[in-house]
Structures are given as C-alpha cells and as structure tokens.
Amino acid sequence: MRAALTIAGNRALLTRANPLAKLAAVFLITLVLALSIDWMSASVALACELLLFPLAGLTLTLLWQRGWPLIVAAAVGGWSTSILAPDSGGILLDVGIWSMSEGSLELGLGFLLRGLAIALPAVLLMSCTDPTDLADALAQKARLPHRFVLGTLAAMRLVGLMAEEWQTIGMARRARGVGSRGNPWQRLRATLGQSFGLLVQAIRRATRLAVTMEARGFGGAGRTWARGSTYSSLDVWVLLGGLAIAAGAVVAAVWAGTWNMVWLEGP
Amino acid sequence: MPREHDGGVRPAAVTARGWGWRHAGRTTPAVNALDLDIRPGERVLLLGPSGAGKSTLLHALAGVLGDSTSGSSTADDGGSADSDDADESGSLLIDGEPPRAQRGRAGLVQQDPETQVVLSRLGDDVAFGAENLSVPRDAIWSRVHEALDDVGLAHLPLDHPTSALSGGQKQRLALAGILAMRPGLILLDEPTANLDPAGVLEVRDAVGRCLDKTGATLVVVEHRVAVWKDLVDRIIVLQPGSATQPAVLIDGTPDQVLVQAREMLIAAGVWVPGYVPPTRQRSPGGLAGARNQLDVAPGQLLLAAEGVSVSRERPRRRGFTSVPPQPVQRNITAQVRAGEALTITGANGAGKSTFALTLAGLLPPIEGKVSAAVELSRGAGIDPYKWRAEQLIARIGTVFQEPEHQFVTGRVLDELQFGPRHLGHGEERVDELLERLRLTDLVDANPYTLSGGEKRRLSVATVLAAHPQVLILDEPTFGQDANTWAELASFLSELLDAGTAVVSVTHDQEFTQVLGGTELKLGAPELRAPGVGPSGVGPSGVGTPKAATP
Numbered sequence: 001m002r003a004a005l006t007i008a009g010n011r012a013l014l015t016r017a018n019p020l021a022k023l024a025a026v027f028l029i030t031l032v033l034a035l036s037i038d039w040m041s042a043s044v045a046l047a048c049e050l051l052l053f054p055l056a057g058l059t060l061t062l063l064w065q066r067g068w069p070l071i072v073a074a075a076v077g078g079w080s081t082s083i084l085a086p087d088s089g090g091i092l093l094d095v096g097i098w099s100m101s102e103g104s105l106e107l108g109l110g111f112l113l114r115g116l117a118i119a120l121p122a123v124l125l126m127s128c129t130d131p132t133d134l135a136d137a138l139a140q141k142a143r144l145p146h147r148f149v150l151g152t153l154a155a156m157r158l159v160g161l162m163a164e165e166w167q168t169i170g171m172a173r174r175a176r177g178v179g180s181r182g183n184p185w186q187r188l189r190a191t192l193g194q195s196f197g198l199l200v201q202a203i204r205r206a207t208r209l210a211v212t213m214e215a216r217g218f219g220g221a222g223r224t225w226a227r228g229s230t231y232s233s234l235d236v237w238v239l240l241g242g243l244a245i246a247a248g249a250v251v252a253a254v255w256a257g258t259w260n261m262v263w264l265e266g267p
Numbered sequence: 268m269p270r271e272h273d274g275g276v277r278p279a280a281v282t283a284r285g286w287g288w289r290h291a292g293r294t295t296p297a298v299n300a301l302d303l304d305i306r307p308g309e310r311v312l313l314l315g316p317s318g319a320g321k322s323t324l325l326h327a328l329a330g331v332l333g334d335s336t337s338g339s340s341t342a343d344d345g346g347s348a349d350s351d352d353a354d355e356s357g358s359l360l361i362d363g364e365p366p367r368a369q370r371g372r373a374g375l376v377q378q379d380p381e382t383q384v385v386l387s388r389l390g391d392d393v394a395f396g397a398e399n400l401s402v403p404r405d406a407i408w409s410r411v412h413e414a415l416d417d418v419g420l421a422h423l424p425l426d427h428p429t430s431a432l433s434g435g436q437k438q439r440l441a442l443a444g445i446l447a448m449r450p451g452l453i454l455l456d457e458p459t460a461n462l463d464p465a466g467v468l469e470v471r472d473a474v475g476r477c478l479d480k481t482g483a484t485l486v487v488v489e490h491r492v493a494v495w496k497d498l499v500d501r502i503i504v505l506q507p508g509s510a511t512q513p514a515v516l517i518d519g520t521p522d523q524v525l526v527q528a529r530e531m532l533i534a535a536g537v538w539v540p541g542y543v544p545p546t547r548q549r550s551p552g553g554l555a556g557a558r559n560q561l562d563v564a565p566g567q568l569l570l571a572a573e574g575v576s577v578s579r580e581r582p583r584r585r586g587f588t589s590v591p592p593q594p595v596q597r598n599i600t601a602q603v604r605a606g607e608a609l610t611i612t613g614a615n616g617a618g619k620s621t622f623a624l625t626l627a628g629l630l631p632p633i634e635g636k637v638s639a640a641v642e643l644s645r646g647a648g649i650d651p652y653k654w655r656a657e658q659l660i661a662r663i664g665t666v667f668q669e670p671e672h673q674f675v676t677g678r679v680l681d682e683l684q685f686g687p688r689h690l691g692h693g694e695e696r697v698d699e700l701l702e703r704l705r706l707t708d709l710v711d712a713n714p715y716t717l718s719g720g721e722k723r724r725l726s727v728a729t730v731l732a733a734h735p736q737v738l739i740l741d742e743p744t745f746g747q748d749a750n751t752w753a754e755l756a757s758f759l760s761e762l763l764d765a766g767t768a769v770v771s772v773t774h775d776q777e778f779t780q781v782l783g784g785t786e787l788k789l790g791a792p793e794l795r796a797p798g799v800g801p802s803g804v805g806p807s808g809v810g811t812p813k814a815a816t817p
Contacts, residue, residue, distance in 0.1 A: 132391055154385050160430065161381055167579065171629040172672035175665040177689045177733060179656035193675065200715070201671065208382035215329045215375040216385070216444060217399035226394035226407045 012057030012128060014238070019134040020141050021235035025242025026121040032246040033118050038258035039106060041249035042113035048245045049120045056128040067123040074115030082108025110260075131156060133229070140229040147219060154213060158205055162198065169197045276481040278307035279372060279451030281328065285357030287514075288323055288332065297323040300357070301514040303503070307451070310478060310485040312495050312521070315505035316535040317718040317748065320514065321488040324505075325454045327359055328486065329375035330366040361452060371400040373452040374445025378460050378746075380434045383441035389415070389432075390425030392440060396448040407447070414443040417480060418473040433615050435466025439473045446477055453478070455487040459494065460746035463615055463774045467494055474498065490748050492532075493540040496521050504528060504535075536720070536748030544753035546781045549760050565606035569643040569737055569768055570626065570651070570663070574635035575599045577621040594633045595621055601787050603737055605642075606763055608784030609770045617789040619772045620668070620741050626770065627665040627739045628652045643736055657689050664735035668742045670726035671715065679717075679725060680710040686733035693734050700728040703758065720751035727755065731762075738762065740771045744778050756781040 014022065029045055053063065064071070081104070083093075088103030100108075135153040139146040178190055213219070253259040283303040289296040298320035305311055313321050326332040333353055359365070361372055374396070377383060386392040393414055397407045415421045418439040432440060438458050445453065455474065459467040475498050478485055489495055492502075502524040504517040517528045525532070525539060532539050563569070577599070580592035596618030603609055603626070611619045624630045626637055628651025638649045639662070647658040654662070667673050676682045683700060687693035701707045704724040709717065714725055723743065730738065738759075744752050756778055759769050769782060779786065 132386060132388060157384070157387055157430075164579075168667070168669075169672050171624060172665075172667045173675060174629055174656050174659065175627065175667070176673050176675050176729065177656045177660040177686050178675060197672070197674075204671075205379075205382055208377060208379055209385070211326070211331050211375075212377065212383055212441075213385055213395075214331045215373075216396035217370040217448065218395070220370060220399060220401075222401050223399050224397075224401045224404060224407065226391065226398050226404060226411070228404065 012055060013234070014052075014056040014124075014128040015130075016232075016234060017128075017238045018141070018229060018231050018235045019129045019137040020229075021231065021238040022125050022129060023134075025238050025245075026125050028242040028246040029121055029249075030118050032249050033114055036253060036260050037107065037110045037114055038253050038260045039110040039113055040256045040258040041253035042110060042117045044252045045245055045249040046113055046117040046120065048248065049117065049124065052241070053124065056124045058124065058127050062127075063120075063123065066127065067119065070119040070123065071116065074112050074119060077115050078108045078112025080108075081111040133227070136225065136227050136229040140225055141231075146223060150218070151213075154209060155206065158202070158209065161205070162202055165201050166194070166198055169194055169201070173197065276449050276483050277451050278482050278484045279361050280307045280363075281305040281359075281361055281452065281484070281486070282363070283357070283359045286327075286359040287354075287356040288320070288327060289354040290323070291333070291353040295509060296320075296354070298505070298514050299509060299512065301359070301505075303515060305484060305486070305501075308482050308484055309501055310499040311487070312492070312499040312502045313486055313488045313505065314490075314492070314502060314532065314535075314537050315516070316507060316537075317720065318507045319505040320507075321505060322456055324359075325375060325456045325486065325488060328361065328366050328452065329373050329454050330368075330370065331375070371396065371448045372450060373454055374448055374450035375454040375456065376438065376441045376445065376458045378457040380437035380441075380461060383444075384429045384432075384437055385444075387429055388425065389420070389423055389427040389429055389440065392429055393443045393447050396444050400448055410447040410449070411443075414446040417446055417477050418443045419469075419476075433466065434462050435469040435615075438462065438466070438470045442470070442473055442477065446481070449481075450483060452484045452486070455485070455489070457488055457490070457746065459489065459491075466615070467491075471495065471498065490536075490746070491538045492521075492525070493538065496525070496540055504532070533749070536750035538749050542749075543777055544749045546753050547757035547760050549781070549783050550764055563605045563642050563736065563766060565604075565766060567605040567642055568602055568640050569605055570603040570637070570639050572599055572601045572622075572626055572632075572635065572637050575622070575625060575632045575637060576634040577618050577625045577630065578633050579621050579624075579630065591633060594618075596789055598635070599787070599789070601626070603768045603770055605736065605768050606766045607768060608759075608763055608782035609768070610779045610782065610784065610786045611770065611772045611789065612774065612779075612786055613789030614791060617791065619789055622789065623739050623741055623770060623772045624665070626651075627663050628654055628659050629665060660686055660730070660733040660735060661690055662735055663737045663739065664730035664733060666726050666730050666738070666740040666743060668745060670722040673726050673729065674714045677713055678710070679706060679712050679714055682714050682725060682729050683732050686729065690733060693732065696734065697732055700732055704728045704754070719746060720748055723747060723751055723755070727758070735767070737768045737770065740769070740773075742772055742774070744773060744775045752778070 033042060033045060083098045083100050083104070085104035085107045087099055087101035090102050091099055092102065092105060093100040131153060135149045138144045139149040173194055178193060179186065250259070281303065283301045286301040287296050287299045301324070313324070315321055323332065361369060366373060384392055385395050390411055393411045394407050397410055402410065412421070420436065420439055420443060429437070429440065459470050462470065471494055485499070487495055487499065499521060502519065502521050503515060504524065505514050506512060506516040517524055519527070529539060533542060576594035576597040578592040578594045582589045582591050595616070599622055601609060611623060613619050621630065625632050631652045637651060639651050643662055647654050647662065651659065651663060674682060675685055683697045684694060687697065701710065704727065706721070706725060706728060709721060714722065717725060743755060747755070760781055763769050763782065771782070773779060
C-alpha cells in the first residue's frame, strides 16, 4: 500500500546531504537537459547519473523496480518520436505511414536518453531524501512559511491512509449493492460515488488532524526545531557534482556539434 | 506562561461560570449554564448521554473550539450548512485565563488513532508539540525520551515509522506527544473507544503512570466506567444541552455517583461496572414458524472457507513481474450455517477483519477457496467474490466497522430504500426495520449527522433491508453505549432464531455469549517482511487457527 519510493533502511552517503543541495543539483541538470534535445548531452548526463547511483543506495534492480513506469514512458516517447518525426537522411524502415530515418532515429534516441536523464535524478532524489528532512530544510533554510510546509507534510501522511480508505470504501459500497463492474458508464458512476465517499472521509480526517495539530500548539508565530537542517561540506560536493554534470553535458554536446536548442530555430 | 526549564508540571485548575456553547447553525446549545470547579491535580471522569456536550467541553478546554464570532466550527460534529455564528456565554477558564490564550497548557487526545499521529517518525511526532511551544532543542529531546519512557514506548527507536504502530500504541504515542508539552491539564476524549481490550488497558495504565508522576489534572470522557473508575477521584455527569437546564446533573466521588445515580446512568446507556444490560435470550426454532422467510432448515451449510489465506493487498507490480501479497493469515477453515452464529476472535492484526471480508465476497482469497452452497447461491455461482453487487447483497450482507463508509445517500430513508430499489423488491421491509431499530423519527435526517449509536443501527438496518441469508459484522459493538449494545445483541439473536447466519468479528465476550454458536480463534499475525506495512512489533510466528465448539 505504501509508496515504494521511500528511504527506509537506506544508509547511503547521499542520504546525509541536505535536501536543498540535492534539489538544487537536480534542478541544474534538469535545466540543461530541458534546453536541448540531442543525444550527446543526454547520454553524458545519464552516464554520470548511473555512476552516482550507488551513492544514493540504489542498484539497477532497485531502480527498475521503483522507476519502471518512467523508463517505459521514456522508451515509448523515444520510439514514437523516431517514427513520427520528419524524415532526414537515409530511410531505415518504412511501414505505410510510419517511417524511420537516420535523422528521426537520432531525434528519437535523443528523446529517449533525455527522458531517462531527466527522470532518473528525480528517482535518485526520492530514494535518498526523507520527506520530513525535506520539509525541515524548506522551512529552516529556504525560509518557506512553516505552517504551510508542516501542514503539507502532515497532509502527505494522510495520502497513504487515503489509498487504504479508497479500497475499504470500494468494498463497503459493493456490500451496499453498488457495483464497480459492468459497462464503462456504470463503472464511471461507481467511481464518482466512491470518490465522493473518499472526499467526505478525507475532509473528516483532515479536520480531526487539524484539531490534533492545533491542540499541540501548532499555528503560532514562532517555533523551535527539534531537528536542525544544516549544510555540510558534503552539500558543496553535491552542488559541484550537479554543476559538473550539467556543464559536462553542455560542453560535450557543443564539442560534438550536436547542441540543439530546438525552439530557438522554429519549425 | 508555563515554566519551561524546571522539568516539572504545574497542575491546572478549571473554573466554569455559567458557561455555554452553541455550535454554529444549531438551535439548542451543546452545553448550557455549566458551573464547575476542578482543583489542580483532580482526576475527573465525564459521563453523560450522547449529545450532552462532553466533547464540546473538552475541545473548549483544549482551546480548539472554533471562534464564537466567526462561526467556524472545529468539532467533529457533523457540520451544518447554516452559517449562523457559534455562540459562547459565561466564562470557562484554566488558571483564571481563557484556554485559547495559553497554548500548551492543556493537551488533548482524541478517539481516532490515525488522526492523532502528525509525523511519520516516532521521535519527531513526540517532539512536534514541544517545538510549537518554542522549547529549546536540547530540552525537546530530553522531554521526548522521558515522555516515551512514561508511556512505555521507549523500547522503539526514535525513527520507528509511526504507521507501523498498533492502535493502542498510536494512542500512547499521542499521550507522549502531549506529555512533551508538559501540560497541567490532560484531556482525553474517548481515547480507547476504537481499541481492543488489550489496547484499552495499555492506554489506561499509561495514563495512570503519567498522572502519578506529573500530578497533572485529568478530564476523561469515556463510556466504559469500569476501565477508569479506579483511576479517577471524581465523576461528573452532564445532561443533554437544553436552553434552560443547567449542564451538570450529578457530581461526586465515583462510589457515591455510581450508587446514587446508578439507575439514571444505566438508563442513559453508560456502562456501569458490574452491570450487563439484559438482552433477549436465544430460542432456536422459537420464531421459526412466524419469522423464517428464508426457506432454509436451521443448521444448513450456507458458506464454507477451505484452507483460505487472506490479505487486503493486491498483487504488487515489480517491473514486469507480479508478486503475490504476503498473507496476514493462512489456512483458515470455517463453516457458516443457517441460524447459527460464528464469532471470529484473535489478537490485533491476526487478519480477523480481512478474513471476514474474504468470506463476504469482498476480497479474493490468496489461497484456498470460499464457496457458497446452492441454498445460498441460488444460481449465482459458487464463488461469492464473482457475484454481481446486487446478487451479493441479497445473499451476504456485510456491516463495516465504520458506518460512514457504507452511506451512499443523503437521507436515512433513501439509505434504507437503496438496497430494495436496486433489487426491485423488499421495500415493504423498510418500515419494519425503521420501527425495529428506532429510526422512524430520523427518516429525513442526513446519515452523517447521526450519533454514533444511531449510525450503527442505521448501518445494520440498511444491510438487512436487502434481506441477506448471511450477515457479517465487523466489530459491531466497538465504542457503543450500553443501550445500543443491548438492542443490537437482542436484534441479532432474533435474526438468528429466524434462520439468518450471523458472522461477527469481535473482542466482546458478553456479546459472543448472547449470540452463542461457534468461535473461530485466529492465531498471531504472520511476520511480514520489514518495511512492508505494519511489521516487526507484535509477536512473530505462523498463525495456527483452530475452531472450538463450545
């Protein structure tokens, strides 16, 4: 029931870095990869990311188990780009309206690699960052309002409960004679009814949780922090690492002549 | 300002002078003309029928009752569309100051364990209140250790996931969370209503230890007097809010009140020690001629589970492979017979509810099979899980632990007519059920606004309206007052005599006695892999369910 992207039991090096430093490093890499669709910058970034995985306590098996929807999505995106993009260069495959050329294959490959290179840092970040630590860092270091940050954090905990509640309500409604099987229209109606039931329960739970938090003194102007969010020399390395991957990707692509800022050239 | 560094607790005094509160959009006040003095360190059990404003008083003392001028309401009172402002009168003070102005002076534990947990790691959750009171960091952690020790959770690591705690542990965690605030007043709003008997004692004993140590003042609201009687030194009985009558009905020491007001408390549905409400006796066959509309001989096998393993989880996806869930209980065998009761008992987490839901055709068994006899299936097929919803409700009715999960309309009458309408027959039974379960005056009410006992009666009635041959109930008596309890037990014993099979998941031995029949005791929960759902806490080992016939 619980989300698989947790850090339970993870003792790897990057779990000790400040979440904000990790967030900044991921942002730098993503930014560069969003600027160009070429295979060179993406594959450099991807290669570096794969090398860093052990530092986040990830293995390829774990990566596949946790990130397979993203990997499949990137593959589908790459495939469809390579058969749908305008042809250039020699034609490699021609089946009716679908054709794959050298140019479109290159573009598709760029898409695939770029999708992976953008998705993987997110998986990596989730694998080595505790949501509570992230909230601490956002409130103490990034100076976001603590009421907002802690309120969101507490609400996130309820999301896992809601997944269980959804299943229970589904069963409870079947026990009242509301079927969730049948034609699409019946299924849609059943889902809407179940959603409403979940909404009611979510609001009730949230109200009670709010009372709990208020009764524990939450909502005042000031507060202290039991867990200090601190920076260490590790965070400098994390930032430098992110910067190095981003810069390396750009330099390699420009050097190879593949740097391609699509939207600046127009269609 | 509470003293921060001396490590001690200053017990709080409560004074109410003509205090009253009317929730926004209500015409009658929840509490009216309350005059009350609670001395520092006193331990008070607050009793009264539902609707007497006990929770309202606790919320007010905790400083979390909505603003009386803005009309916002924080209490879980079912709400109302009316935007009338809430109305406060008189004064309610802690140490001479309004509760609202003194954050952390009072600490509140509520009923639902799930919403008492704020953060996902044990230590962080205990620290939360102290952080909000701006306690310095070092002091917070020493308070956290002390509080966890006081409630008996010190053996768990500080980063233990709060989601892996049992209900009783969650309530003790909530207690630790307020102890870390060093409150002078501890407020408990039915803290054990959702717990099994072991959990109830766990929490009660933890409260006792903490009070002995800190000397804090206690106000606890609870139906079951026997649990709290020896821990408190005063009982106050409130009466339902009215515009004219004062709120306090009786006030005195436990022995005094329980003798003087015994009859009145029994009439109000309070669980008075040493008193089991009278219920109808089973007389198998006695009603058979008059009421048996099911055309099935008593003792006829209706539903059987053979070697069933159960889990609520669906198969998990790991890449391209599908991993079957780890069962919470294996190899259960049971038989459900017409006119006979089957009671499912066992420790928390032993998979009792999960098995009941599997038996009810709501969850597929992981291994083994659940099969319906032809007398029950009547052409619908052997596997209840494969039946369509309309087929299911006319054969097996399931009453969930939380009635609100089963409400599908906005009106009591619609709720009852829902099943028969879908089936196309049986609407004539609705009036009888309304009458029998005392819901006639509530036909136009919104189900969500009913009291706990009314909701329970409605949820039983709605399921029975479809006229099932098998009735399955999950903890039907949890948190119920004595009156609802007796009504329910009598009603079910009548159903049994009329040929319905009744399966109940329950910890309630008196209830089991009224129904009679067979007990299925499930063993200790299966040990789960670490990090997958609740795990690691309870005793480990493979369950060995055994059926015992009394």
